[in-house]
Amino acid sequence: MLPWLRAERSRLNDVLAAGRLGHAPMILGSAGVGKRAFAEWLAARLLCLQPADGEPCGHCTACRLLPEGTHPDFFRLAPDDGKTEIRVDQVRGFIDSVTLTPSIGDRRAGLIDPADRMNRNAANALLKTLEEPSGDVWLILVTDRPDRLPVTVRSRCQVHRIAVPERAEAEEWLAARHPQRSGDERSLALTLADGAPLEADGWLADGGLEVGLAIRDRLDALVGGGTPDPTVPAEWHESPEATWTWLARWTAGWTRRLQTGSADGLGEAPPAADPEMLDRLDALWRDALAGRRMAGDPVRHDWLMAEWLRGWRALAGRFPVAR
Ligand SMILES: [Zn+2]
Known part of the structure; x- marks a missing residue:
């Protein structure tokens, strides 16, 4: 139990x-x-x-x-x-x-x-x-x-x-379940899961954490201008709910980092709370949540994600990428 x-x-x-x-x-x-x-x-x-x-x-x-x-x-x-x-x-x-x-x-x-x-x-x-x-x-x-x-x-x-448990109790439980993972990995998973231990547990067990981090790196590369072509990897649209959730999560993280200078899993960058950028990130965040609501529907998630990535790519060069 x-x-x-x-x-x-x-x-x-x-x-x-x-x-x-x-x-x-x-x-x-x-x-x-x-x-x-x-x-x-x-x-x-x-x-x-x-x-x-x-x-x-x-x-x-x-x-x-x-x-x-x-x-x-x-x-x-x-x-x-x-x-x-x-x-x-x-x-x-x-x-x-x-x-x-x-x-x-x-x-x-x-x-x-x-x-x-x-x-x-x-x-x-x-x-x-x-x-x-x-x-x-x-x-x-x-x-x-x-x-x-x-x-x-x-x-x-x-x-x-049912409340989110105390951080220490959740970390202790994850440590017992995933001794092969580093403390940093377990801690990052728990943080990105907003403290929900079973979510973090699932990511540590099935590689979901790495999927999320790969999505983060892809987004970084796109805004860094290093990746010209915003194609959607097959594994993204094959798991639309998870992908849209990560896209929304990272977009919220970028917003937070712009406002405060840091965000979990994204590290630090000088704050630059440009209202236009915040509006654009807000729109992308809403679109990602809308995509997630359609996760079970027979829609072309590959097209929707490609469109979303074009919106993301349009932010290239507009804000600091440093981690
Ligand atoms: Zn009984």
Whole structure:
């Protein structure tokens, strides 16, 4: 279990013991802080037949069936494979299942993840169940984009926020998981992930950090004027979400460095807060975020990225590149 979730688990056990756990807990927090792990723990905690010291026992029927995906009183709701939205008929089927009489213990639980992928009709179909929860049914919603959910849904949920952990605790956890990486690499990954340990962990494990740094170097070369041709590498448009996220992240970093003289992963350069440059960077940052929103759509990301890079390349010679 992720060590920094201990405090929130203990808090939730208190809430549960006091009989104050709402029937629709919504687990909020930024990407990579462990919301999913927490929600899975909560489902196990609720369904365990003999929890000990506030933890699922690990060996009752419920605890054995849950990890196998065969627990008859536990249901998941997520977009179908290859789809970006949760549809209304999926929600109806989910509600029908989760509201049946429990077959193992006396509770049922459903996990909606990511809850923000419900389209409007789907969210509306869930409302009635959220308004009139039956006694022993819990619906756990997980999201890092609560703003995408209708306020009618949000207002019926009990929010549990998973915070970004203390830096030292996150670094210690990463060090144990990636002893082959240098402290500088782990620290840079954590910083670029805005402190979200699971995001940093993923980058350190699968080379995502190097992908991000290669994108940074490409952007440097383009504004340095050393690379005349802004072609888009295949690996960029093959992973549009990751690429657009890095483009947005580095653009924000360049903005910060122009304003303050330094930015994580970009090093230092004399501040030069030229309003026109800041406007152009802001436009590029917005375009990168717009690209990311379209990551799952059937659009030509290679074209969009080439256009974006032409905008970036147009900044060549306009500001300091030194690192
Ligand atoms: Zn158990």
